[in-house]
Amino acid sequence: MRRLLKGGRVIDPAQALDGAFDVLIEDGRIAQVARDLPVNGRSDLEVIDVPAGCVVAPGFVDMHVHLREPGFEHKETIATGAAAAVGGGFTAVACMPNTNPINDNATVTKFIIEKAAQANLARVYPIAAVSIESRGEQLSEIGELRAAGCVALSDDGRPVATAQLMRRALEYATMFGMPVIDHCEDRSLAGDGVAHEGYQASLLGLRGIPAAAEEIMVERDVVLAGLTGGAFHVAHMSVRGSLRAVRDGKARGITVTCEVAPHHFILDDERLASPVSYDTNCKMNPPLREAADRDAMLQGLRDGSIDAIATDHAPHHYDEKKVEFDRAPFGIVGLETAVSLCLDRLVRTGFISLKRLVELLSTNPARILGVPGGSLTPGGPADITIIAPHLPVTIDAARFRSRSRNTPFDGWRLMGGVAATIVGGATKFRNPQVAWSTR
Amino acid sequence: MKATSATATAARSRAGGPPSDGPKTTRLRGKDLLGISQLSPEEIVLILDTADAMKEIGARPIKKVPTLRGKTVVNLFFEPSTRTRTSFEIAEKRLSADTLNIASATSSVVKGETLADTALNIMAMAPDLIVLRHAASGAADFLARICRAGIINAGDGAHEHPTQALLDAFTIREHKGGLSRLKVAIVGDLLHSRVLRSNVQLLTKLGADVWVCGPPTMMPPGIERLGVTKTTSIDAAVEGADVIMMLRIQLERMEGAFFPSFREYFAVFGLTPDRVARAQPDVIIMHPGPMNRGVEIASEVADGPYSVILEQVTNGVAVRMAVLYLLAGGIEA
Amino acid sequence: MPVVMDADRMARTLVRIAHEVVERNRGVDDLTIVGIRTRGVPIARRIARNLFEITSEQAPTGALDITLYRDDLMRHAVGPQPVVRRTEIPFSIDGKKVLLVDDVLYTGRTVRAALDALIDFGRPSIIQLLVVVDRGHRELPIRADYVGKNLPTSTRETVHVRLQEIDGRDEVAIEQIEEVT
Numbered sequence: 001m002r003r004l005l006k007g008g009r010v011i012d013p014a015q016a017l018d019g020a021f022d023v024l025i026e027d028g029r030i031a032q033v034a035r036d037l038p039v040n041g042r043s044d045l046e047v048i049d050v051p052a053g054c055v056v057a058p059g060f061v062d063m064h065v066h067l068r069e070p071g072f073e074h075k076e077t078i079a080t081g082a083a084a085a086v087g088g089g090f091t092a093v094a095c096m097p098n099t100n101p102i103n104d105n106a107t108v109t110k111f112i113i114e115k116a117a118q119a120n121l122a123r124v125y126p127i128a129a130v131s132i133e134s135r136g137e138q139l140s141e142i143g144e145l146r147a148a149g150c151v152a153l154s155d156d157g158r159p160v161a162t163a164q165l166m167r168r169a170l171e172y173a174t175m176f177g178m179p180v181i182d183h184c185e186d187r188s189l190a191g192d193g194v195a196h197e198g199y200q201a202s203l204l205g206l207r208g209i210p211a212a213a214e215e216i217m218v219e220r221d222v223v224l225a226g227l228t229g230g231a232f233h234v235a236h237m238s239v240r241g242s243l244r245a246v247r248d249g250k251a252r253g254i255t256v257t258c259e260v261a262p263h264h265f266i267l268d269d270e271r272l273a274s275p276v277s278y279d280t281n282c283k284m285n286p287p288l289r290e291a292a293d294r295d296a297m298l299q300g301l302r303d304g305s306i307d308a309i310a311t312d313h314a315p316h317h318y319d320e321k322k323v324e325f326d327r328a329p330f331g332i333v334g335l336e337t338a339v340s341l342c343l344d345r346l347v348r349t350g351f352i353s354l355k356r357l358v359e360l361l362s363t364n365p366a367r368i369l370g371v372p373g374g375s376l377t378p379g380g381p382a383d384i385t386i387i388a389p390h391l392p393v394t395i396d397a398a399r400f401r402s403r404s405r406n407t408p409f410d411g412w413r414l415m416g417g418v419a420a421t422i423v424g425g426a427t428k429f430r431n432p433q434v435a436w437s438t439r
Numbered sequence: 440m441k442a443t444s445a446t447a448t449a450a451r452s453r454a455g456g457p458p459s460d461g462p463k464t465t466r467l468r469g470k471d472l473l474g475i476s477q478l479s480p481e482e483i484v485l486i487l488d489t490a491d492a493m494k495e496i497g498a499r500p501i502k503k504v505p506t507l508r509g510k511t512v513v514n515l516f517f518e519p520s521t522r523t524r525t526s527f528e529i530a531e532k533r534l535s536a537d538t539l540n541i542a543s544a545t546s547s548v549v550k551g552e553t554l555a556d557t558a559l560n561i562m563a564m565a566p567d568l569i570v571l572r573h574a575a576s577g578a579a580d581f582l583a584r585i586c587r588a589g590i591i592n593a594g595d596g597a598h599e600h601p602t603q604a605l606l607d608a609f610t611i612r613e614h615k616g617g618l619s620r621l622k623v624a625i626v627g628d629l630l631h632s633r634v635l636r637s638n639v640q641l642l643t644k645l646g647a648d649v650w651v652c653g654p655p656t657m658m659p660p661g662i663e664r665l666g667v668t669k670t671t672s673i674d675a676a677v678e679g680a681d682v683i684m685m686l687r688i689q690l691e692r693m694e695g696a697f698f699p700s701f702r703e704y705f706a707v708f709g710l711t712p713d714r715v716a717r718a719q720p721d722v723i724i725m726h727p728g729p730m731n732r733g734v735e736i737a738s739e740v741a742d743g744p745y746s747v748i749l750e751q752v753t754n755g756v757a758v759r760m761a762v763l764y765l766l767a768g769g770i771e772a
Numbered sequence: 773m774p775v776v777m778d779a780d781r782m783a784r785t786l787v788r789i790a791h792e793v794v795e796r797n798r799g800v801d802d803l804t805i806v807g808i809r810t811r812g813v814p815i816a817r818r819i820a821r822n823l824f825e826i827t828s829e830q831a832p833t834g835a836l837d838i839t840l841y842r843d844d845l846m847r848h849a850v851g852p853q854p855v856v857r858r859t860e861i862p863f864s865i866d867g868k869k870v871l872l873v874d875d876v877l878y879t880g881r882t883v884r885a886a887l888d889a890l891i892d893f894g895r896p897s898i899i900q901l902l903v904v905v906d907r908g909h910r911e912l913p914i915r916a917d918y919v920g921k922n923l924p925t926s927t928r929e930t931v932h933v934r935l936q937e938i939d940g941r942d943e944v945a946i947e948q949i950e951e952v953t
Contacts, residue, residue, distance in 0.1 A: 199661025203476070205576035205597030205633055208660065276584075277473075278577030322555050324575035326596070466852040485855070492837060492856040501892040504840040534840075764840070764856065769848040 001044060002026050003425060004037060008050030008386065011057050013359045014375030023056060025382040028425035033376050048427075049437045053390050054419050057358045058375050059091025059383030061365040062335060064156070064181070064235055064259060064310035067093070067124070070111060071100025076315040076403045078115035078124060081335070084313070084402035085122035086428040088336040089418035091383035092123035093313075094369055097134065098157040104129035104140040106148035113149050121428050122421075123383070125151040125371055130169045130180060136161025139168060146176045151369045154181035156235055159217055166221060170230025177370055179231040179257070184217035184242065185209075185286070194326055196287040200269040204278065206325065209287055215241030222249035222256050233368055234258035236312045238286035240296035247305045257368050258300075259310040262334060262341045263288065263408065265297040271408065280321040280328035281408040284314065301360065302352050308365040309357075311338045315404030336400050337409045339385075340393045343416025347389060354389065361385075382425035385418065388434050393417040467765050471583040471590040474599035475640040483608070483641060489761035490609050490754070496533055497756060507536035510767055511566040515557075516593070517543040517573045522728055523593050523603075526752070527570050530759035536767075539566070558582050567767060571595070576633075589766045597631050603727050604637035606758040608645065610751050611682055614723050619646035624676040624718075626708060627686030627735050630657040630697070634727045635686060639665050652676035653686075653708065656697040673708050680718040684725045685710055685736050701734050710736045715745060723747045777921060777944035779936075782904070785920040786815070789902060790822035792918055793871060802897070803869045805833040808886050809857050811875035812836075814937040815904060819873060831871075834861035841885035859889070866894035875933035877903040880914035905944055907931050 003025040010021040010033060022037040023030065039047055050056060067081035076084075078095075085093045095112065097103035103112065109126045116124035128150035132138045134157065142153065153173055160166040160182050169180045190213040195201040197208025218234055222245050225232035234246060237258045249256040263284065268291045271282045282288055300306035314331025321328050342361070346352045352360075362385070366374025373383040395412045397405040421429040430436065464481035475483070496504055512531045516524050524540065531538040541561070554573070561569065568589045571579050576596030583590040594600040608618060615621055623642050629635050629651055639662070642649045649667040651658075652675075663669055670676050677683055688704065698704050715722065724736075724745045732738045741748065777785070797803055800823050807816030813835045820833045837857040839845075845853075872886055883901060890899060904920040909927060925931060925946060932945045 197660055199664050202659035202661050203636065203665070205595070205599070205636060207597075277580040319553070323553055324573070324581055325577045326575040465855050489856050492839075492858045495859050496840075499893060503892070505888070506840040506845060508846075510846060761856075765853050767853075768846040769852050 001425070002031070003046045003048060004039065005056055005384070005386075006037075006039065006047050006049050007052070008054045008056045010376065011055055011355050011358050012376040013355050013363045014058065015377060017376070018355055021056075023376060023384065025425040028382055030376050030378050030380050030382050032378055050386060051388070051419065051435050051437070053388065054434070055354060055387045055389060057385050057387060058362045058366075059373050059421070059423065060089050060339065060361040060385045061092045061094070061369070061371070061373060062090045062311050062313065062338070063094045063308055063365040063369055064261075065093045065095050065313035065335065066098065066315065066331070067095040067112075068315060069099060069115060070108065074317050074403070078112060079119040079121070080401060080403045081313070081315070082116060082119040082121035082124060084333070084335040084400060086421040086423065087401045087418070089339040089385045089387065089421055089429075090122055090335060091385060091421055091423045091428075092125060092366075092371065092373060093335070094125040094127050094151060096127050096154060096156040097129040102129050102133050103127070103150070104132050104134070104145075106141075106144045109145055109148035109150055122423060123371075123373075125149070125369060127152045127154050127156070127181065129153070130155045130160050131165060134158055136165055139165070139172060142172055142176065142178070146178060150178070151371055152179050152181050152233070154183065154235065156181065156183045159183050159185045159187065160221075163220055163224060167224050167228055170224055170228040170232060174228070174230050179233045179368055181233045181235050182217065182221050183235045184214050184221065184237075186213045186216045189213035189216065194283060194287070195272055196269045196289045198269060198290050200272050200290075204272055206272070209285070211239035211241055211289065211293065214239050214286055215245060218242040218245045222246070222254055225249065225256055226252065226254040229255070231255040231257070236261050236264065236286055236310070237306070238264045238289050238297070239293045243296055243300045243305060250305065257307040257364070259308040259365070260297045260301065260306050261310060261312045262338050263332060265294055265301060266341055266345050267408065268294045278325040279408060280323065280325055281332055281406050283325060283328050283330055284312070284332055285330035298351065301346065302356070306360070307368060309338065309342060309360045310365065311335055313402075315402055316406050317404060318406070321406050332406050332408060333400065333402050333404050334407075336402060337395055337407055339387065340395065340414040340417050341409065343387065343389050344414035348415045382422060384422040386420040386422070387416065388419040388431070389416045391415070391417040391419070391431075391433060470766065471579070471592075472601055472762055472766060473579045473583055473590065473592045475601050475604050475637045475644070476599065478601075478644070480644045483605070483644060486605055486758065486761050486765065487609050487612060489765060490605070490757040493760040493764070494754065494757035496760070497753070503533050503535060505535045506764060507531070507534040507767055510536045510568070511564070512536045512538050512568045512570060512763065513561055513564075513566040514538060514540045514570045515561065515572070516541070517571075517578075518594070519543075520572050520594065522752070523572060526755040527593060527759050530756050530763055533756070534760055534763055536763065554578060554581065555585055558586055562586050562588060568763065591762060591766065594633055597633050597636070599637045600633040601637050602755070602759055602762060603634050604641040605762070606751055606755040607638055607684065607725055607727075608641050609754045609758050610725065610747055611723070613750075613754070614747065615681060618642060620648060621681040622648045622650065622679055623682040623684060624650045624652060624680040625684045625686065626652045626673055626676055626710065628657050628688050628697075629653040629662065629686065630659050631689060632686045638684065639667055643667065650676045650680070654698050654704075673710070673714055674717060677710075677714050677718045680722055682723055682725065683710065683715070683718060685730075687727065687729065688731055688735050690731060690734070705734055708735065709733075710740050712737065712739050712743070715740055715743070725751060727751070775943050775945045776923060779942035782920070782942045782944065785904070786818050787822050789918045789920060790819055790826055793819070793823065793902070794826050796917075797869060800827050800829050800831050802867070803831045803871060804863060804865055805831050805871045805873060806836050806861060806865075806890065807833070808872065808874040808882060809835055809837045811933055811935055811938060812873045814935050815875060816873040819871070819902065832863040834863065835859065836861065836886055836889055838882060838885040838889055841889045843881055843885065861893055864894055865890065865896045867897050870896040870899045871902055872899055873902045875904050876931050877901070877906045877914075877916050877919075878909055878931075880910045880912035883914050884912050904933050905931055
């Protein structure tokens with residue numbers, strides 16, 4: 001079985017490719033990327049004409065999602081989450097372990113992988129818990145989890161509780177080449193906060209989470225990564241102090257990488273007051289920060305100090321969000337909004353190039369997780385995201401493939417969207433709004 | 440209704456009415472009173488002027504007018520508050536509304552029903568107004584979005600307590616004639632106080648010079664952006680003040696966490712007769728109640744000649760009558 | 773815009789009515805005067821002054837705001853509310869004669885509201901009604917005891933009683949209501 005993506009602009013930062021190329025797929029793998037590949041020849045060749053203006057990129061990898069299964073299937077399942085992923089242009093996702101039971105043992109890992117195989121949509125890479133039940137006490141059986149298919153370690157939802165545990169995790173994970181992804185938050189500083197500590201929270205009477213709560217943990221973990229030589233990755237970074245700590249760490253040669261979620265570089269804490277006051281779809285952890293932090297995240301995306309964009313896709317049932325702000329759970333869905341938000345807010349504005357966006361969404365997350373993909377190199381999996389940078393898109397939460405609709409972006413009109421998502425050579429999503437021609 | 444109604448509005452503004460601090464408006468814009476933040480200075484003055492008329496009703500032999508006959512007001516209190524609930528209830532009854540009290544102890548809240556479901560159940564009884572007290576900031580905003588009825592915020596978490604600020608302003612205005620250019624010192628637990636947030640916004644909108652004073656551990660970040668002067672020195676705050684407003688320290692959760700001890704708090708921030716002596720000779724001292732004598736305020740001050748604490752209670756009824764009236768519904772077109 | 777009563781005529785009318793009040797009540801003993809806001813209030817004060825000139829006795833004078841008693845309030849879920857003004861009746865009307873004063877008597881609904889309000893202040897022995905203009909078109913069984921001028925009008929017209937204290941001049945004028953199309 002061979003398929004040929006004909007036309008379109010191919011951008012693959014890993015190979016420093018940017019131009020009009022055709023992509024030949026054979027048996028689910030990239031066979032060739034070259035100009036003007038012949039259409040004729042063998043009869044089993046399926047030709048897909050890439051619509052004009054579209055960009056062919058290595059498949060996007062969302063390295064931070066919550067798929068909720070097992071345990072919270074009313075919010076999301078692996079199947080609905082994987083459907084949301086391909087609908088949003090992601091060929092692979094890495095799912096956090098805070099399910100019920102927590103993914104701290106191979107049984108849960110195998111369950112996730114099996115469910116993902118049944119869904120047969122996006123690739124799903126489980127992330128294992130650093131500690132048993134993410135309680136921050138005893139390391140989980142990392143070797144076994146690695147063997148079962150986990151690609152990284154995290155106690156996400158919570159920070160890695162103590163410096164000692166973080167140190168041990170970083171050290172131990174080095175032998176498996178796994179990064180430790182930390183939800184950086186000093187709990188004693190964050191307390192029972194629900195919003196960024198600052199003017200808006202003061203005005204609205206919401207308990208604050210200071211920027212320092214995150215910054216302190218990033219600093220701690222950078223120091224520990226330096227001490228151990230382990231790979232530390234900052235989950236959902238949100239404040240400028242954290243970015244400074246990451247830059248300093250990188251400058252010192254420490255293996256530290258970081259991701260930022262679209263809401264943290266697009267929204268700020270003024271959203272808590274308007275247009276909808278106390279909108280629980282603007283409640284996430286880390287919280288929406290102040291404008292200076294949001295701007296710092298944008299700068300980091302541009303100057304390369306931020307490695308990846310990850311959605312922190314956190315589905316919650318509408319009943320759970322239709323409550324007082326204090327009582328609502330943290331988190332918003334992101335898989336089906338991220339690419340359009342990035343194209344509109346980062347690329348349309350000229351703030352970053354398409355090439356840089358592909359690095360943030362594909363090349364770098366694949367590299368940090370050490371998973372296949374992230375490039376269109378021949379021999380690699382034919383995981384491909386085709387984007388339509390000029391497609392007008394209106395976010396419509398009612399039509400999400402995800403089981404949940406908790407997004408602050410509903411109704412947003414954006415320029416740029418996903419045209420098609422190809423996983424292992426098979427088209428898993430094709431956007432009917434895009435003008436596809438058939439041969 | 441009156442033959443001269445076409446010119447009535449214009450005439451009123453020249454009729455030498457009650458004292459006022461600004462230009463006139465004759466209506467509130469929203470169906471709800473969620474916070475002072477939503478009110479223009481003109482709307483605040485309208486409420487205060489209306490309260491001025493309402494206050495007289497409380498001095499009559501028959502303290503009741505038929506205005507809200509047939510209107511239903513639900514007092515939905517998820518936090519215990521005898522003072523505020525009683526004040527609203529008297530205000531409602533003086534306006535002849537039918538009132539229904541739902542307190543958290545007797546409601547289905549304890550059975551785990553959500554606020555949204557509780558509200559929808561109440562809405563099925565078609566009330567015209569809901570007075571809400573709730574421990575969560577933003578609860579009133581939330582209810583206003585899902586209810587057709589007008590929502591009056593009677594205190595939501597650490598967010599706002601608009602009728603308290605309005606009655607404070609009303610009391611100040613009665614004593615000082617207006618609010619513009621008065622020095623008002625607000626002292627105490629600024630961080631957790633919805634009274635602070637409402638008062639600061641109201642007082643600054645009407646041109647007062649507002650000083651806020653408390654321990655740095657209880658200073659809401661960014662508070663100065665509301666146009667106030669912040670200080671940790673109570674002496675500086677009360678120096679030359681026309682009004683001193685003391686905020687309550689919540690005994691159950693403060694000691695040890697935000698300051699070392701009540702003893703030290705009183706020494707550093709307690710309002711004593713010596714400190715009152717730094718203020719204007721005709722200073723008035725306010726407290727939203729209930730007071731912690733010997734923690735934030737000395738008994739000699741609370742019981743002293745400058746204290747208007749009981750007047751605040753009386754004026755609370757008039758202000759709440761004004762708010763109920765202005766939100767309860769309109770005249771025939 | 774025909775002026776049907778000028779300042780001079782208004783002054784003489786209010787003197788004439790004051791005499792009628794004295795005559796009918798055989799003096800001003802136990803008489804209290806209550807003006808209906810807005811324009812009833814200055815008229816009430818003028819009547820009180822005229823009564824004082826006739827009898828050398830001061831009748832207590834108050835002001836009544838009938839807004840909270842209006843029968844067209846609260847008929848809609850939302851909408852503008854009339855501004856409420858202060859009622860000032862700093863004397864007891866229990867067992868007293870009350871002279872209720874307004875500028876124009878039209879449908880009678882304002883007077884109905886005022887009567888309800890007065891009853892909340894006590895039980896007067898008698899309430900009499902004084903108006904500067906009676907323009908007809910009653911919708912309630914109410915009549916005035918003292919009328920400055922009976923003025924036949926159509927419902928397409930409005931009657932404006934203007935007073936020095938409020939409007940800068942004394943006059944009564946009839947104006948056409950402008951059609952709203």
